[in-house]
Amino acid sequence: MIEVNSFALGGWHAPGAGASLIYSAIHGREIARAGGAALDFQDMLDHAKSVGGPALRKLTFHDRAKMLKALAQYLGERKQALYDLSFDTGATQKDHLIDIDGGIGTLFVFASKGRRELPDAHVYLDGPPELLSRSGTFQGQHIATPLQGVAVHINAYNFPVWGMLEKLAPTFLAGVPAIVKPATASCYVTEACVRMMLESGLLPDGALQLVCGRTGDLLDRLDGQDVVSFTGSAATATMLRATPSIAQNSVRFIAEQDSLNGAVLGPDATPDALEFDIFIKEAVREITAKAGQKCTGMRRLLIPENLIDPAREALVAKLATITIGDPRHEDTRMGALISADQKQDVLAKISKLESEAERVFGDLTTMDLLGKDTAPDAFVPPILFQCNNPDAAVEAHRTEAFGPVATLMPYRDIEHASHLLNKGGGSLVASLFTHDVGTAKAMVMSSGAFHGRLYINNRDSAKEATGHGSPLPHMVHGGPGRAGGGEEMGGIRGVMHYMQRTAIQGSPQMLSAIGETWIPGAPEISHDAHPFTRTFHELDLGETFNSDSRKVTLEDIEHFAHFTGDTFYAHMDEEAAKANPFFPGRVAHGYLLLSFAAGLFVQPDPGPVLANTGLDNLRFMKPVQAGDAIKVRLTVKRKTLRNDEYGEVRWHVTLTNQDDDTVAEYELLTMNAV
Known part of the structure; x- marks a missing residue:
């Protein structure tokens, strides 16, 4: 007989009076008992909010992504024990691969997407800055920050591991603690998985609590910072949605329910x-x-x-x-x-x-x-x-x-x-x-x-x-209508369920500091040393290099055209170029300008810059003709540590002409040694 415990306030709580008996789906005999533990749900919420939440929010998105990966690896090494337990739910070995391996795989995916798609920071930037004034001294930015409440996960019996992990992955990645309520019929498998995660030592105190049995008045105590994520029948979902505190406090309610697929x-x-x-x-x-x-x-x-x-x-x-x-x-x-x-x-x-x-x-x-x-x-x-x-x-x-x-x-x-x-x-x-x-x-x-x-x-x-x-x-x-109207997972979309989108407004300096990303108009920093000679950790956000200028000649344009094979008429035929509404006459190739820009800002000696890995958001704003002169402003926009050896530096690059008009703009990505 398995005694299925709950985990609350940092300790395990055995079943109590009124515990439910659980029977094997194979032979029908009693195999476990769960529920009836004396749990103080207000204390559990307070513990999650005062201990688990702050500990998770101290970590960056990347820290939390690394935690998910480590959890996945830890569980993967111990999954046979979960297989052995799960047979009594009626599941075959192939079913285990869906539930247990599928849950572990979900942790890996969110860990990977967290490292690739979220910043190594505490604030998520939801879209680019918005200019709210003529000169750009007042701007706006949509950001997302972790909710400061608790995620209550109410899970179905059919996937005791995957059903829990597919909710925990985006929740933890967002930086929110969770209270998990598994279905009683298979909670002994969930409890075993929770024990493994807690024994790993990877989770901060208060990040995860477990209720095996009834939730009592837990939902009555939730407020607008909390989230309920439910999987089960439409009837139960309707009953839970009707909880007065959920309606009155606008508690987020995510439901995945009945579906006649x-x-x-x-x-x-x-x-x-x-x-x-x-x-x-x-x-x-x-x-x-x-x-x-x-x-x-x-x-x-x-x-x-x-x-x-x-x-x-x-x-x-x-x-x-x-x-x-x-x-x-x-x-x-x-x-x-x-x-x-x-x-x-x-x-x-x-x-x-x-x-x-x-x-x-x-x-x-x-x-x-x-x-x-x-x-x-x-x-x-x-x-x-x-x-x-x-x-x-x-x-x-x-x-x-x-x-x-x-x-x-x-x-x-x-x-x-x-x-x-x-x-x-x-x-x-x-x-x-x-x-x-x-x-x-x-x-x-x-x-x-x-x-x-x-x-x-x-x-x-x-x-x-x-x-x-x-x-x-x-x-x-998830799905509309009968299916509940919710959306779980979905990559970073799922993480956003546990975060608050906020519009911040202020000066470029304020927005840059809050978002940990330099934006045009924020202060620029100058150093005597070329930025390509400074390591990842030495570089500062807003650090800027201003190049000398270079004159573009007709010979440059024609040489580039013949050398590359790009003899498009706008570069080679004056009359045809003038007939084009976008050009005043023959113009320089955009990619010639990029090449000249690199020559103006690159420091050629071996140093911390290990590789150029690409560019984003390239725009050509104004044609450059023979006789124009271009120069480059190169600014550190964002830094993302990738491992112990190097990190990604995102540079804001602006090309201007002799009149200081912007002719091109883009973001350069380099990998820099730490």
């Missing part, structure tokens, strides 16, 4: 097309993975009317090969539902579907279960329905049997298919299997507004496609 076999995907086989393979996988207990599972399979028979026959043939039983058995391809109670819920939903659809596969009365120590209490075989009149159907578009259950529906044309998809009232994902770009575009335009993700697969992408039911940390996971 659909999959469309394109009109071109005939049985002799590769797309037909791809669809059948993915549909069988989505019906059976996690015994169908996936919020992204395929529930409605939309098939062209003329293909409904071959599609049904192919699906039935594949589903007939699925072996069911003890997920620890090497020959088992589908395990059990989480519990006997969940089986009863699925059977009740199946009864509703049977009122308007014919069951074409799946016998609930006889099951051959693999494994000696296996009871049928939580097992359900794959069930396939066919609804021949989906336009008149009601239950097929609103009842989700959260198990290995799907319904075939015929459609007339792609417009009809979109209509049927949208009858689900909003989903997390819809998929389309087609090789016809016109079909794909039509589906996106008619159904995009109803789905959080549209997955299009065919012969070109199938080898590397991750699957209809695979939410990826790079992309948003």
Whole structure:
């Protein structure tokens, strides 16, 4: 018997009076007890806000990204223990790869994106500065800073590891502490993962707390700095949203809930097309993975009317090969539902579907279960329905049997298919299997507004496609309407759920200091030494080098044209150039100016500058003619440490002519030794 503890205020708390018993999905016997611990939720919130929050906010985005990577590595070395526990949830080894390895992989992705897309700073700049005055002495900047509250994560039973880590990754990266509430039925797996993370010593005190059991009055105590991120049923989400404190205090509420996801076999995907086989393979996988207990599972399979028979026959043939039983058995391809109670819920939903659809596969009365120590209490075989009149159907578009259950529906044309998809009232994902770009575009335009993700697969992408039911940390996971209206993950978009966007206004100096990024108009710093002779740490934001000037001659222009092969008429033909509304006559190549600029600011000797890695935001503002003179202003705009050996320096580069008019502007990126 596993005693599933909660973790609060820096210590573990054992189950107490009224604890719930947890049963194995495999054999139905008691395996754990959880809940009933005496927890003071106000103290937990105060601890997170006074200890965990400040500790996380002291770290930069890059510090927190490194922490996520280290956590992922730590868990990856210990995941076998999580596998061993998770079998009792009914999950197979392949299911573990989705949940446990998928969760660890999500940490890695957010760690990587945090290092690449966020600054090594405490403030995120949301877009460029806005000029709010004529001379530029008063400007505006949108920034984002961490919320100073707590993220309360309420997770579903089907993914006890991934469901937690996909929320924690953006939360910690934002700099916000979390209180995690897993579903009781699988909380013993979540608790084991939390123990690992805490034992790693990588998390600051107060950054993570765990509630196994009821949350009592926790939600009643939240305020406008807090966030609730929920995964589960629409009914529960509605109840939680109605908590008075959530409405009154405008508490952010992110929901990922019920979703009758659909999959469309394109009109071109005939049985002799590769797309037909791809669809059948993915549909069988989505019906059976996690015994169908996936919020992204395929529930409605939309098939062209003329293909409904071959599609049904192919699906039935594949589903007939699925072996069911003890997920620890090497020959088992589908395990059990989480519990006997969940089986009863699925059977009740199946009864509703049977009122308007014919069951074409799946016998609930006889099951051959693999494994000696296996009871049928939580097992359900794959069930396939066919609804021949989906336009008149009601239950097929609103009842989700959260198990290995799907319904075939015929459609007339792609417009009809979109209509049927949208009858689900909003989903997390819809998929389309087609090789016809016109079909794909039509589906996106008619159904995009109803789905959080549209997955299009065919012969070109199938080898590397991750699957209809695979939410990826790079992309948003959520959906409109029935699906809850939330957006989890989505790369840095997910981080923004736990941050406040603020418009700051002031002088360029103030904005530069707050954003840790120099902007034009802020003070410039001069040093006697050339900036290319100074190390990464020695360089100051705003440090500026002003070059000598160089005259551009007609010989320069013609030599560059012949040497590079760029003999565009604006550089070589005076009359043709004058006829162009953008040029006064023959002009210098833009890339010639960039080359001359490099010659004006580069320090040629070996030194801290290791490499030029590119340039961003290049703009040519005014033509340069023969006889004009150009000069360069080079300013340190931003510094980002990449490792112990070097960091990236972003330089603001401005080219001006003899009249001090700006002719070009860009940002130069170099890697500099520390």
